[in-house]
Amino acid sequence: MLLQLRRRRAKRIDIKKEADAIGTELQGKQAHVASIEKKKSTQKPPVPFNLSSLQAESYRHFGFKPSRTLVLAQKLYLDALISYPRTSSQKISASVDVKEILHGLSGFKQYGALAKRVLDSGMLTPVQGIKDDPAHPAIHPTGAKPPQRFTPSEKKVFDLIVRRFIALFGEPSIKESRRADVRCDTHLLHVRGLRVLKQGWMEFYQPYATTNEKELPPIEKGDLMQLASVHVTDKQTSPLPRYNPSSLLKALERENLGTKATRSRIADSVRSRGYVLNDRFELSTLGYALFETLEQYVPEMLSAELTRQLEKQMEGIQEGGTDREQVLVDAKRELLKILERFRVMETAIGNTLVGGLQRYWKEKQEIGPCPTCNVGTMNIVSSSKTGKRFLGCSNYKEGRCEQTYPLPQSGEISPLDKMCPYCGYQMIKIISRRRVWETCVNWAKCPGRRDDLEELGKRRKSYARRKMGGESK
Protein backbone atom coordinates (compact mmCIF):
# COMPACT_ATOMS: atom_id res chain seq x y z
CA MET A 1 0.00 0.00 0.00
CA LEU A 2 1.39 3.41 -1.01
CA LEU A 3 0.92 6.23 1.49
CA GLN A 4 1.51 9.92 0.85
CA LEU A 5 2.70 12.29 3.51
CA ARG A 6 0.28 15.10 4.23
CA ARG A 7 1.60 18.08 6.13
CA ARG A 8 -0.49 20.06 8.57
CA ARG A 9 -2.39 22.81 6.73
CA ALA A 10 -1.57 20.91 3.52
CA LYS A 11 1.78 22.66 3.16
CA ARG A 12 4.24 20.92 0.88
CA ILE A 13 7.84 20.22 1.90
CA ASP A 14 10.07 22.64 -0.01
CA ILE A 15 13.47 21.72 1.44
CA LYS A 16 15.04 18.46 0.32
CA LYS A 17 16.98 18.01 3.58
CA GLU A 18 13.78 18.31 5.58
CA ALA A 19 12.02 15.73 3.37
CA ASP A 20 15.00 13.35 3.65
CA ALA A 21 15.01 13.71 7.47
CA ILE A 22 11.30 12.84 7.67
CA GLY A 23 11.89 9.87 5.37
CA THR A 24 14.67 8.55 7.59
CA GLU A 25 12.59 9.17 10.72
CA LEU A 26 9.62 7.17 9.37
CA GLN A 27 11.67 4.27 8.03
CA GLY A 28 10.64 0.94 9.62
CA LYS A 29 8.30 2.57 12.15
CA GLN A 30 4.83 1.45 13.07
CA ALA A 31 1.84 3.62 12.19
CA HIS A 32 -1.84 3.35 12.99
CA VAL A 33 -4.98 4.15 11.00
CA ALA A 34 -6.31 7.28 12.73
CA SER A 35 -9.48 7.71 10.68
CA ILE A 36 -11.27 6.55 7.57
CA GLU A 37 -13.53 8.81 5.53
CA LYS A 38 -16.02 7.33 3.09
CA LYS A 39 -17.92 9.32 0.50
CA LYS A 40 -20.49 8.00 -1.95
CA SER A 41 -21.04 9.67 -5.28
CA THR A 42 -23.29 8.95 -8.22
CA GLN A 43 -22.35 9.59 -11.80
CA LYS A 44 -24.94 9.96 -14.55
CA PRO A 45 -24.36 8.42 -17.98
CA PRO A 46 -22.32 10.57 -20.38
CA VAL A 47 -24.34 12.75 -22.75
CA PRO A 48 -24.86 11.81 -26.44
CA PHE A 49 -22.02 12.46 -28.86
CA ASN A 50 -21.81 15.59 -30.97
CA LEU A 51 -18.98 15.80 -33.48
CA SER A 52 -16.46 17.44 -31.10
CA SER A 53 -17.03 15.00 -28.25
CA LEU A 54 -16.86 12.03 -30.63
CA GLN A 55 -13.58 13.36 -32.00
CA ALA A 56 -12.20 13.96 -28.50
CA GLU A 57 -13.20 10.48 -27.29
CA SER A 58 -11.86 8.84 -30.44
CA TYR A 59 -8.51 10.60 -29.95
CA ARG A 60 -8.43 9.60 -26.28
CA HIS A 61 -9.06 5.91 -26.91
CA PHE A 62 -7.63 5.23 -30.36
CA GLY A 63 -5.32 8.20 -30.99
CA PHE A 64 -7.28 9.14 -34.14
CA LYS A 65 -6.85 12.73 -35.29
CA PRO A 66 -10.14 14.68 -35.34
CA SER A 67 -10.09 14.86 -39.16
CA ARG A 68 -9.65 11.07 -39.36
CA THR A 69 -12.58 10.50 -37.02
CA LEU A 70 -14.71 12.82 -39.17
CA VAL A 71 -13.79 10.89 -42.33
CA LEU A 72 -14.59 7.57 -40.63
CA ALA A 73 -17.88 8.87 -39.23
CA GLN A 74 -18.78 10.26 -42.64
CA LYS A 75 -18.17 6.80 -44.17
CA LEU A 76 -20.39 5.17 -41.52
CA TYR A 77 -23.07 7.75 -42.25
CA LEU A 78 -22.92 7.12 -46.01
CA ASP A 79 -23.37 3.40 -45.25
CA ALA A 80 -26.51 4.39 -43.28
CA LEU A 81 -25.05 2.97 -40.04
CA ILE A 82 -25.04 6.20 -38.04
CA SER A 83 -26.86 9.54 -38.12
CA TYR A 84 -25.38 12.68 -39.72
CA PRO A 85 -22.08 13.31 -37.87
CA ARG A 86 -21.59 17.06 -38.47
CA THR A 87 -23.78 18.09 -35.59
CA SER A 88 -23.23 20.08 -32.44
CA SER A 89 -26.32 18.67 -30.76
CA GLN A 90 -26.04 16.62 -27.57
CA LYS A 91 -29.70 15.65 -27.68
CA ILE A 92 -31.47 12.61 -29.12
CA SER A 93 -34.66 14.24 -30.34
CA ALA A 94 -38.11 12.70 -29.81
CA SER A 95 -38.36 12.00 -33.54
CA VAL A 96 -35.60 9.39 -33.24
CA ASP A 97 -37.17 5.97 -32.70
CA VAL A 98 -34.80 4.65 -30.03
CA LYS A 99 -36.82 1.45 -29.56
CA GLU A 100 -36.43 0.59 -33.23
CA ILE A 101 -32.68 1.30 -33.08
CA LEU A 102 -32.26 -0.89 -29.99
CA HIS A 103 -34.19 -3.67 -31.74
CA GLY A 104 -31.82 -3.33 -34.68
CA LEU A 105 -28.78 -3.44 -32.37
CA SER A 106 -30.10 -6.56 -30.61
CA GLY A 107 -29.42 -8.37 -33.90
CA PHE A 108 -25.68 -7.68 -33.54
CA LYS A 109 -23.54 -10.38 -31.94
CA GLN A 110 -21.53 -7.87 -29.83
CA TYR A 111 -24.37 -5.59 -28.75
CA GLY A 112 -27.34 -7.96 -28.75
CA ALA A 113 -27.24 -8.78 -25.02
CA LEU A 114 -26.77 -5.12 -23.98
CA ALA A 115 -29.54 -3.84 -26.26
CA LYS A 116 -31.94 -6.52 -25.00
CA ARG A 117 -31.22 -5.58 -21.40
CA VAL A 118 -32.15 -1.98 -22.13
CA LEU A 119 -35.30 -3.05 -23.98
CA ASP A 120 -36.28 -5.40 -21.14
CA SER A 121 -35.75 -2.68 -18.52
CA GLY A 122 -38.33 -0.53 -20.31
CA MET A 123 -36.35 2.66 -19.51
CA LEU A 124 -36.13 4.01 -23.02
CA THR A 125 -35.48 7.67 -22.26
CA PRO A 126 -31.88 8.57 -23.10
CA VAL A 127 -29.81 11.04 -21.14
CA GLN A 128 -29.66 14.40 -22.93
CA GLY A 129 -26.91 17.01 -23.07
CA ILE A 130 -27.22 20.79 -23.04
CA LYS A 131 -26.17 21.74 -26.58
CA ASP A 132 -28.75 21.63 -29.32
CA ASP A 133 -28.57 21.81 -33.09
CA PRO A 134 -31.89 22.43 -34.83
CA ALA A 135 -30.64 20.78 -38.02
CA HIS A 136 -29.50 17.37 -36.73
CA PRO A 137 -29.79 15.28 -33.55
CA ALA A 138 -26.75 13.94 -31.65
CA ILE A 139 -24.73 11.18 -33.31
CA HIS A 140 -26.40 7.79 -32.86
CA PRO A 141 -26.46 4.42 -34.62
CA THR A 142 -29.33 3.61 -36.95
CA GLY A 143 -29.48 -0.04 -35.92
CA ALA A 144 -28.82 -1.16 -39.52
CA LYS A 145 -26.32 -3.91 -40.22
CA PRO A 146 -23.13 -3.03 -42.12
CA PRO A 147 -23.33 -3.79 -45.87
CA GLN A 148 -19.71 -4.98 -45.93
CA ARG A 149 -16.95 -5.78 -43.46
CA PHE A 150 -15.62 -2.84 -41.47
CA THR A 151 -12.02 -1.71 -41.70
CA PRO A 152 -10.37 -1.91 -38.23
CA SER A 153 -10.64 1.90 -37.80
CA GLU A 154 -14.31 2.03 -38.88
CA LYS A 155 -15.04 -0.81 -36.47
CA LYS A 156 -13.51 1.14 -33.58
CA VAL A 157 -15.47 4.34 -34.24
CA PHE A 158 -18.71 2.42 -34.82
CA ASP A 159 -18.20 0.45 -31.60
CA LEU A 160 -17.61 3.68 -29.68
CA ILE A 161 -20.80 5.28 -31.09
CA VAL A 162 -22.96 2.19 -30.42
CA ARG A 163 -21.73 1.63 -26.87
CA ARG A 164 -22.14 5.31 -26.04
CA PHE A 165 -25.69 5.20 -27.38
CA ILE A 166 -26.59 2.12 -25.30
CA ALA A 167 -24.96 3.70 -22.23
CA LEU A 168 -27.39 6.65 -22.50
CA PHE A 169 -30.13 4.35 -21.17
CA GLY A 170 -28.09 3.02 -18.24
CA GLU A 171 -28.66 3.79 -14.57
CA PRO A 172 -26.23 6.11 -12.75
CA SER A 173 -23.07 4.43 -11.48
CA ILE A 174 -22.33 4.63 -7.76
CA LYS A 175 -18.77 5.00 -6.50
CA GLU A 176 -17.36 5.12 -3.01
CA SER A 177 -14.17 7.07 -2.41
CA ARG A 178 -12.27 6.29 0.76
CA ARG A 179 -9.50 8.17 2.41
CA ALA A 180 -7.56 6.78 5.37
CA ASP A 181 -5.41 9.00 7.58
CA VAL A 182 -2.46 7.11 9.02
CA ARG A 183 -0.56 8.59 11.94
CA CYS A 184 3.06 7.93 12.78
CA ASP A 185 4.43 10.03 15.66
CA THR A 186 3.70 13.64 14.69
CA HIS A 187 3.34 12.90 10.99
CA LEU A 188 0.07 12.34 9.24
CA LEU A 189 0.02 10.26 6.07
CA HIS A 190 -2.90 9.40 3.87
CA VAL A 191 -3.99 6.85 1.32
CA ARG A 192 -6.87 7.18 -1.12
CA GLY A 193 -8.94 4.57 -2.91
CA LEU A 194 -12.05 4.30 -5.04
CA ARG A 195 -14.53 1.45 -5.27
CA VAL A 196 -17.33 1.06 -7.78
CA LEU A 197 -20.41 -0.06 -5.85
CA LYS A 198 -22.75 -0.15 -8.81
CA GLN A 199 -21.59 -0.22 -12.42
CA GLY A 200 -24.82 1.18 -13.95
CA TRP A 201 -24.13 2.73 -17.39
CA MET A 202 -20.42 1.89 -17.09
CA GLU A 203 -21.27 -1.73 -17.83
CA PHE A 204 -22.68 -0.71 -21.23
CA TYR A 205 -19.78 1.57 -22.03
CA GLN A 206 -16.93 -0.90 -21.70
CA PRO A 207 -14.02 -0.74 -22.37
CA TYR A 208 -14.32 3.05 -22.62
CA ALA A 209 -15.54 3.77 -19.07
CA THR A 210 -12.62 3.42 -16.70
CA THR A 211 -11.63 4.73 -13.30
CA ASN A 212 -8.01 5.59 -12.63
CA GLU A 213 -8.02 5.26 -8.88
CA LYS A 214 -7.09 2.07 -7.10
CA GLU A 215 -9.30 0.22 -4.67
CA LEU A 216 -8.28 0.60 -1.04
CA PRO A 217 -7.32 -2.65 0.75
CA PRO A 218 -9.64 -3.67 3.64
CA ILE A 219 -8.39 -1.57 6.57
CA GLU A 220 -10.21 -0.39 9.67
CA LYS A 221 -9.71 2.45 12.12
CA GLY A 222 -7.06 1.52 14.69
CA ASP A 223 -5.26 -1.01 12.44
CA LEU A 224 -1.49 -1.05 12.85
CA MET A 225 0.85 -1.06 9.88
CA GLN A 226 4.58 -1.29 9.42
CA LEU A 227 6.17 1.38 7.22
CA ALA A 228 8.44 -1.10 5.47
CA SER A 229 9.91 1.20 2.85
CA VAL A 230 9.86 5.01 2.79
CA HIS A 231 10.79 6.82 -0.44
CA VAL A 232 11.34 10.55 -0.79
CA THR A 233 10.60 11.81 -4.30
CA ASP A 234 11.68 15.10 -5.89
CA LYS A 235 8.97 16.85 -7.84
CA GLN A 236 8.75 20.14 -9.68
CA THR A 237 5.67 22.22 -10.30
CA SER A 238 4.38 21.24 -13.73
CA PRO A 239 3.55 23.75 -16.43
CA LEU A 240 0.09 23.77 -17.99
CA PRO A 241 -0.24 20.83 -20.37
CA ARG A 242 0.17 21.62 -24.05
CA TYR A 243 -2.73 21.15 -26.43
CA ASN A 244 -3.27 17.88 -28.24
CA PRO A 245 -5.60 17.56 -31.26
CA SER A 246 -8.50 16.74 -28.96
CA SER A 247 -7.99 19.50 -26.38
CA LEU A 248 -7.34 22.06 -29.14
CA LEU A 249 -10.67 21.15 -30.68
CA LYS A 250 -12.41 21.59 -27.33
CA ALA A 251 -10.70 24.96 -26.84
CA LEU A 252 -11.84 26.12 -30.30
CA GLU A 253 -15.38 25.04 -29.48
CA ARG A 254 -15.25 26.76 -26.09
CA GLU A 255 -14.01 29.98 -27.70
CA ASN A 256 -16.61 29.64 -30.46
CA LEU A 257 -13.96 29.67 -33.18
CA GLY A 258 -14.60 27.77 -36.41
CA THR A 259 -17.55 25.49 -37.02
CA LYS A 260 -18.13 21.84 -36.14
CA ALA A 261 -16.99 20.89 -39.64
CA THR A 262 -13.97 23.20 -39.95
CA ARG A 263 -12.37 22.83 -36.50
CA SER A 264 -10.64 19.56 -37.28
CA ARG A 265 -9.31 21.06 -40.53
CA ILE A 266 -7.94 24.04 -38.60
CA ALA A 267 -6.07 21.69 -36.22
CA ASP A 268 -4.73 19.73 -39.21
CA SER A 269 -3.61 22.85 -41.09
CA VAL A 270 -1.75 24.20 -38.09
CA ARG A 271 0.21 20.95 -38.04
CA SER A 272 0.64 20.33 -41.78
CA ARG A 273 1.82 23.89 -42.49
CA GLY A 274 4.62 23.46 -39.96
CA TYR A 275 3.39 26.07 -37.45
CA VAL A 276 3.81 23.49 -34.69
CA LEU A 277 6.45 20.85 -34.11
CA ASN A 278 4.38 17.86 -33.06
CA ASP A 279 1.00 16.62 -31.86
CA ARG A 280 1.58 18.51 -28.61
CA PHE A 281 1.20 21.73 -30.60
CA GLU A 282 4.53 23.20 -29.55
CA LEU A 283 5.02 26.31 -31.69
CA SER A 284 7.77 25.95 -34.33
CA THR A 285 10.15 28.67 -35.48
CA LEU A 286 7.80 29.19 -38.41
CA GLY A 287 4.82 29.43 -36.05
CA TYR A 288 6.61 32.10 -34.02
CA ALA A 289 7.61 33.93 -37.21
CA LEU A 290 4.01 33.98 -38.42
CA PHE A 291 2.68 35.13 -35.05
CA GLU A 292 5.34 37.84 -34.66
CA THR A 293 4.84 39.11 -38.21
CA LEU A 294 1.07 39.33 -37.99
CA GLU A 295 1.25 40.86 -34.52
CA GLN A 296 3.62 43.52 -35.80
CA TYR A 297 1.91 44.41 -39.09
CA VAL A 298 -1.74 43.31 -39.00
CA PRO A 299 -2.66 42.44 -35.39
CA GLU A 300 -6.38 42.40 -36.32
CA MET A 301 -5.75 39.13 -38.17
CA LEU A 302 -4.90 37.45 -34.86
CA SER A 303 -8.05 38.70 -33.23
CA ALA A 304 -10.16 35.82 -31.95
CA GLU A 305 -12.96 38.33 -31.39
CA LEU A 306 -13.19 39.17 -35.09
CA THR A 307 -13.44 35.49 -36.08
CA ARG A 308 -15.91 34.78 -33.29
CA GLN A 309 -18.07 37.68 -34.39
CA LEU A 310 -18.14 36.43 -37.99
CA GLU A 311 -19.05 32.90 -36.86
CA LYS A 312 -21.81 34.28 -34.65
CA GLN A 313 -23.27 36.32 -37.47
CA MET A 314 -23.22 33.31 -39.82
CA GLU A 315 -24.97 31.22 -37.18
CA GLY A 316 -27.50 34.01 -36.98
CA ILE A 317 -28.18 33.68 -40.73
CA GLN A 318 -28.66 29.91 -40.31
CA GLU A 319 -31.14 30.45 -37.51
CA GLY A 320 -32.91 33.15 -39.50
CA GLY A 321 -32.32 35.92 -36.96
CA THR A 322 -29.77 37.96 -38.94
CA ASP A 323 -30.02 39.61 -42.34
CA ARG A 324 -27.73 37.83 -44.81
CA GLU A 325 -27.04 40.92 -46.95
CA GLN A 326 -26.11 43.03 -43.94
CA VAL A 327 -23.72 40.35 -42.59
CA LEU A 328 -22.01 40.18 -45.98
CA VAL A 329 -21.65 43.96 -46.22
CA ASP A 330 -20.27 44.22 -42.66
CA ALA A 331 -17.86 41.30 -43.09
CA LYS A 332 -16.64 42.63 -46.43
CA ARG A 333 -16.00 46.09 -44.97
CA GLU A 334 -14.01 44.69 -42.03
CA LEU A 335 -12.01 42.26 -44.15
CA LEU A 336 -11.22 44.86 -46.83
CA LYS A 337 -9.83 47.17 -44.15
CA ILE A 338 -7.47 44.42 -42.93
CA LEU A 339 -6.51 43.27 -46.41
CA GLU A 340 -5.77 46.83 -47.50
CA ARG A 341 -3.36 47.20 -44.60
CA PHE A 342 -1.88 43.81 -45.48
CA ARG A 343 -1.34 44.93 -49.11
CA VAL A 344 0.45 48.11 -48.02
CA MET A 345 2.81 46.12 -45.78
CA GLU A 346 3.11 43.18 -48.19
CA THR A 347 6.87 43.44 -48.84
CA ALA A 348 7.80 43.87 -45.19
CA ILE A 349 5.50 40.98 -44.17
CA GLY A 350 6.98 38.76 -46.89
CA ASN A 351 10.56 39.55 -45.86
CA THR A 352 9.92 38.82 -42.19
CA LEU A 353 8.13 35.57 -43.03
CA VAL A 354 10.94 34.48 -45.36
CA GLY A 355 13.42 35.05 -42.52
CA GLY A 356 11.31 32.84 -40.25
CA LEU A 357 10.88 30.23 -42.95
CA GLN A 358 14.62 30.09 -43.53
CA ARG A 359 15.25 29.62 -39.82
CA TYR A 360 12.59 26.86 -39.80
CA TRP A 361 14.09 24.98 -42.75
CA LYS A 362 17.57 25.31 -41.26
CA GLU A 363 16.35 23.87 -37.96
CA LYS A 364 14.49 21.06 -39.71
CA GLN A 365 17.56 20.10 -41.75
CA GLU A 366 20.40 20.53 -39.25
CA ILE A 367 21.03 17.55 -37.04
CA GLY A 368 24.30 18.50 -35.35
CA PRO A 369 28.04 19.01 -35.85
CA CYS A 370 29.85 16.65 -38.21
CA PRO A 371 31.73 14.08 -36.08
CA THR A 372 34.35 13.56 -38.81
CA CYS A 373 35.57 17.05 -39.74
CA ASN A 374 34.21 18.83 -36.62
CA VAL A 375 33.74 21.96 -38.77
CA GLY A 376 30.68 21.32 -40.90
CA THR A 377 27.11 20.50 -39.89
CA MET A 378 25.29 17.26 -40.58
CA ASN A 379 22.27 18.17 -42.73
CA ILE A 380 19.38 16.09 -44.03
CA VAL A 381 19.89 15.95 -47.79
CA SER A 382 17.84 14.25 -50.52
CA SER A 383 19.66 12.47 -53.32
CA SER A 384 18.94 14.06 -56.71
CA LYS A 385 19.19 10.62 -58.36
CA THR A 386 17.16 8.38 -56.07
CA GLY A 387 15.21 10.92 -54.04
CA LYS A 388 16.24 9.08 -50.88
CA ARG A 389 17.33 11.11 -47.89
CA PHE A 390 20.57 10.79 -45.95
CA LEU A 391 22.79 12.85 -43.65
CA GLY A 392 25.63 14.74 -45.32
CA CYS A 393 28.24 17.19 -44.07
CA SER A 394 27.76 20.86 -45.03
CA ASN A 395 31.49 20.94 -45.90
CA TYR A 396 30.87 18.60 -48.82
CA LYS A 397 30.50 21.38 -51.40
CA GLU A 398 33.91 22.79 -50.50
CA GLY A 399 35.26 19.28 -51.07
CA ARG A 400 36.53 19.02 -47.51
CA CYS A 401 34.30 16.32 -46.01
CA GLU A 402 32.42 13.48 -47.69
CA GLN A 403 30.95 11.93 -44.54
CA THR A 404 27.39 10.60 -44.98
CA TYR A 405 25.02 8.51 -42.84
CA PRO A 406 21.94 6.60 -43.96
CA LEU A 407 18.55 7.69 -42.58
CA PRO A 408 15.17 5.98 -42.18
CA GLN A 409 13.16 6.95 -45.26
CA SER A 410 9.88 7.68 -43.57
CA GLY A 411 8.98 9.79 -40.54
CA GLU A 412 9.96 13.14 -39.14
CA ILE A 413 13.53 13.39 -37.83
CA SER A 414 14.70 15.74 -35.10
CA PRO A 415 17.99 15.89 -33.17
CA LEU A 416 18.06 15.01 -29.46
CA ASP A 417 20.15 16.67 -26.78
CA LYS A 418 22.15 13.52 -26.11
CA MET A 419 24.82 11.24 -27.52
CA CYS A 420 24.63 7.50 -28.13
CA PRO A 421 25.82 5.57 -25.05
CA TYR A 422 27.35 2.87 -27.30
CA CYS A 423 29.21 4.83 -30.00
CA GLY A 424 29.07 8.47 -28.84
CA TYR A 425 27.34 9.75 -32.01
CA GLN A 426 24.46 12.25 -32.08
CA MET A 427 21.06 10.76 -31.12
CA ILE A 428 17.97 11.48 -33.21
CA LYS A 429 14.25 10.97 -32.74
CA ILE A 430 12.03 9.61 -35.51
CA ILE A 431 8.27 10.06 -35.48
CA SER A 432 6.51 7.93 -38.04
CA ARG A 433 2.73 7.91 -37.74
CA ARG A 434 2.06 6.72 -34.17
CA ARG A 435 5.51 5.17 -33.73
CA VAL A 436 8.25 7.18 -32.04
CA TRP A 437 11.74 5.83 -31.60
CA GLU A 438 15.26 7.03 -30.87
CA THR A 439 18.49 5.96 -32.50
CA CYS A 440 21.93 7.40 -33.32
CA VAL A 441 23.07 8.76 -36.70
CA ASN A 442 25.60 5.90 -36.77
CA TRP A 443 22.82 3.29 -36.35
CA ALA A 444 23.96 1.18 -39.32
CA LYS A 445 27.39 0.60 -37.72
CA CYS A 446 26.70 1.19 -34.02
CA PRO A 447 27.80 -1.80 -31.90
CA GLY A 448 24.86 -1.28 -29.54
CA ARG A 449 22.23 -1.52 -32.30
CA ARG A 450 23.10 -4.83 -33.95
CA ASP A 451 20.07 -6.53 -32.41
CA ASP A 452 17.82 -3.75 -33.73
CA LEU A 453 19.29 -4.20 -37.23
CA GLU A 454 18.75 -7.97 -37.11
CA GLU A 455 15.18 -7.43 -35.99
CA LEU A 456 14.66 -4.94 -38.84
CA GLY A 457 16.11 -7.45 -41.32
CA LYS A 458 13.70 -10.14 -40.08
CA ARG A 459 10.73 -7.76 -40.34
CA ARG A 460 11.68 -6.82 -43.92
CA LYS A 461 12.05 -10.48 -44.95
CA SER A 462 8.74 -11.40 -43.38
CA TYR A 463 7.05 -8.41 -45.09
CA ALA A 464 8.59 -9.41 -48.45
CA ARG A 465 7.37 -13.01 -47.98
CA ARG A 466 3.85 -11.83 -47.13
CA LYS A 467 3.83 -9.54 -50.15
CA MET A 468 5.01 -12.34 -52.46
CA GLY A 469 2.36 -14.68 -51.02
CA GLY A 470 -0.32 -12.06 -51.53
CA GLU A 471 0.73 -11.40 -55.12
CA SER A 472 0.85 -15.13 -56.03
CA LYS A 473 -2.69 -15.56 -54.68
Next chain:
Amino acid sequence: MNVCSVCGREIAEDSEFCIYHRHALDNLRATFDDWKRALEINWKEYLNRVHELDETGIWVRETAEHLMSQGSSSELQ
Protein backbone atom coordinates in the same frame (compact mmCIF):
# COMPACT_ATOMS: atom_id res chain seq x y z
CA MET B 1 25.53 43.50 -31.97
CA ASN B 2 21.78 43.77 -32.58
CA VAL B 3 20.84 40.12 -32.62
CA CYS B 4 20.13 37.66 -29.82
CA SER B 5 23.23 35.63 -29.02
CA VAL B 6 21.09 32.47 -28.77
CA CYS B 7 18.77 32.59 -31.78
CA GLY B 8 19.71 35.53 -33.97
CA ARG B 9 16.42 37.40 -33.48
CA GLU B 10 16.37 41.12 -32.87
CA ILE B 11 17.44 41.90 -29.32
CA ALA B 12 15.09 43.28 -26.70
CA GLU B 13 15.77 46.62 -25.02
CA ASP B 14 18.66 46.59 -22.50
CA SER B 15 19.46 42.97 -23.17
CA GLU B 16 21.75 40.75 -25.18
CA PHE B 17 18.78 38.44 -25.81
CA CYS B 18 15.54 38.56 -27.83
CA ILE B 19 12.25 39.00 -25.93
CA TYR B 20 11.76 35.24 -25.56
CA HIS B 21 15.24 34.42 -24.28
CA ARG B 22 15.27 37.50 -22.06
CA HIS B 23 11.98 36.39 -20.55
CA ALA B 24 13.45 32.91 -20.07
CA LEU B 25 16.50 34.41 -18.34
CA ASP B 26 14.25 36.49 -16.08
CA ASN B 27 12.35 33.33 -15.14
CA LEU B 28 15.57 31.43 -14.49
CA ARG B 29 16.79 34.21 -12.21
CA ALA B 30 13.44 34.53 -10.43
CA THR B 31 13.25 30.87 -9.43
CA PHE B 32 16.92 30.31 -8.61
CA ASP B 33 16.50 31.30 -4.96
CA ASP B 34 13.80 28.65 -4.42
CA TRP B 35 15.95 25.96 -5.99
CA LYS B 36 19.04 27.07 -4.08
CA ARG B 37 17.15 26.89 -0.79
CA ALA B 38 15.50 23.55 -1.62
CA LEU B 39 18.49 21.68 -2.97
CA GLU B 40 21.51 23.71 -1.77
CA ILE B 41 22.92 24.02 -5.26
CA ASN B 42 24.82 26.78 -7.04
CA TRP B 43 23.89 28.63 -10.24
CA LYS B 44 25.81 26.24 -12.50
CA GLU B 45 24.26 23.11 -10.96
CA TYR B 46 20.88 24.81 -11.13
CA LEU B 47 21.23 25.52 -14.86
CA ASN B 48 22.29 21.95 -15.44
CA ARG B 49 19.31 20.49 -13.54
CA VAL B 50 16.80 22.77 -15.27
CA HIS B 51 18.32 21.94 -18.65
CA GLU B 52 17.96 18.20 -17.96
CA LEU B 53 14.29 18.35 -16.96
CA ASP B 54 11.77 17.01 -19.48
CA GLU B 55 9.25 19.68 -18.54
CA THR B 56 11.60 22.57 -19.34
CA GLY B 57 10.44 24.63 -22.30
CA ILE B 58 12.54 25.36 -25.34
CA TRP B 59 13.35 29.02 -24.49
CA VAL B 60 14.58 28.25 -20.98
CA ARG B 61 16.46 25.19 -22.22
CA GLU B 62 18.25 27.22 -24.89
CA THR B 63 19.03 30.03 -22.46
CA ALA B 64 20.40 27.59 -19.87
CA GLU B 65 22.48 25.89 -22.56
CA HIS B 66 23.83 29.23 -23.74
CA LEU B 67 24.71 30.33 -20.20
CA MET B 68 26.42 27.01 -19.49
CA SER B 69 28.44 27.22 -22.70
CA GLN B 70 29.47 30.77 -21.73
CA GLY B 71 30.70 29.41 -18.40
CA SER B 72 28.17 31.39 -16.42
CA SER B 73 29.08 29.96 -13.05
CA SER B 74 29.40 32.97 -10.82
CA GLU B 75 26.07 34.72 -11.41
CA LEU B 76 23.75 34.97 -8.42
CA GLN B 77 25.76 32.69 -6.16
